[in-house]
Amino acid sequence: MSHNTIALNQQRQPLDHLESVWLFGYGSLIYKADFPYIQRRPAKIHGWLRRFWQGSHDHRGTPEAPGRVATLIETPDAVCAGMAYEVTPDVFAHLDHREKNGYLRIFTEFEWLDGSGSVSGLVYVAGPDNEAFLGEAPETEIAAHIARSEGPRGPNDEYLLKLADALRELGEHDDHVFAIEAALKEQV
Ligand code: SIN
Numbered sequence: 001m002s003h004n005t006i007a008l009n010q011q012r013q014p015l016d017h018l019e020s021v022w023l024f025g026y027g028s029l030i031y032k033a034d035f036p037y038i039q040r041r042p043a044k045i046h047g048w049l050r051r052f053w054q055g056s057h058d059h060r061g062t063p064e065a066p067g068r069v070a071t072l073i074e075t076p077d078a079v080c081a082g083m084a085y086e087v088t089p090d091v092f093a094h095l096d097h098r099e100k101n102g103y104l105r106i107f108t109e110f111e112w113l114d115g116s117g118s119v120s121g122l123v124y125v126a127g128p129d130n131e132a133f134l135g136e137a138p139e140t141e142i143a144a145h146i147a148r149s150e151g152p153r154g155p156n157d158e159y160l161l162k163l164a165d166a167l168r169e170l171g172e173h174d175d176h177v178f179a180i181e182a183a184l185k186e187q188v
Contacts, residue, residue, distance in 0.1 A: 005130070006100045013105055013122075015089035022121025023095065024110050026050050026082035027070035028059075028159060029124075031166040033083075034098075035091045042113035042170050043084035045123065048072040050080050052142050052160070052180060055132040058101050060149060060156040067149035067156035068134060068142055070163065070177075071103070071126040081172040084110050084121060095124075102130030113170070139176065143183035157184060 015021055020038055023029070024045055033040070054071035061067030072080060087095075096105075103124035111118045126133060137145070149156035164181040167174050 004100050005102060005104055006096050009092075009096045009103075009105050015092055018089050020086050020088055021092070022110065022119050023085045023087055024082055024108070024121055024123040025085065026072060026080050026123070027163060029085075030083045030170075031162045033085065035085075035087065035094050037085040037087050037091070040083055040085045042081070043110040044079050044081040044113055045108055045110055046079055047074060047076060048080045048108075048123075048125075049075040049078040049176075050082075050174060051136075051176060052146070053133065053135050053137075054102060054126040054130075055134045056101060056149075056151060056156070057132055058151065059153040060151045060159050062151055065149060066132060066134065067151055067159070068145050069156075069159060071133075072123065081113060081167070081170055081174075083166075083170070084112075084119070099124040102126035102132040104130075139179040140183045143180045143187060146180065147184055147187055160184060 050070050051073050052068045054069050055066035056069040057063045057066050103126045105122045109118055109120050146156045146160050164177050
């Protein structure tokens with residue numbers, strides 16, 4: 001699958017007939033909401049694991065030297081915490097562009113972190129079949145890769161450090177993200 005997913009997302013899933021749509025963010029979408037939203041709420045999804053296994057050609061790296069950013073890996077019993085946003089469907093023109101490097105939208109169920117219920121909405125997932133997927137590597141290697149990468153949106157380590165801080169603010173412990181953060185801090 002080509003790593004530019006804009007057209008694919010728009011063909012597969014027209015949203016214009018909906019009044020509003022919930023979106024679950026688990027990576028930069030937790031800490032960088034550069035789009036209008038109606039409301040936002042901390043949430044979690046089941047069956048998905050956050051992993052720094054996706055290559056970034058357009059934000060935190062280049063096509064020649066991709067950075068590493070977060071995607072979700074389907075894993076029974078896993079839980080991934082993040083931030084959910086209620087948006088109007090037109091906001092997806094911006095979001096599809098921002099997430100165009102391999103991410104496809106899928107519908108899933110989110111549970112509110114405060115335990116007060118759930119809602120169905122969309123999440124962007126960059127699967128193993130997209131051309132920018134880098135896959136598994138030891139966390140120390142991922143940290144070294146992030147330390148040397150940079151793209152049009154800035155250094156790759158900024159993405160990681162902001163995500164780790166945002167997860168702490170949510171009161172969440174993510175072993176994978178925090179292990180990469182610790183390894184990165186040891187290397188500098
Ligand atoms: C997300 O944050 O939900 C998608 C991945 C990213 O943009 O970092």
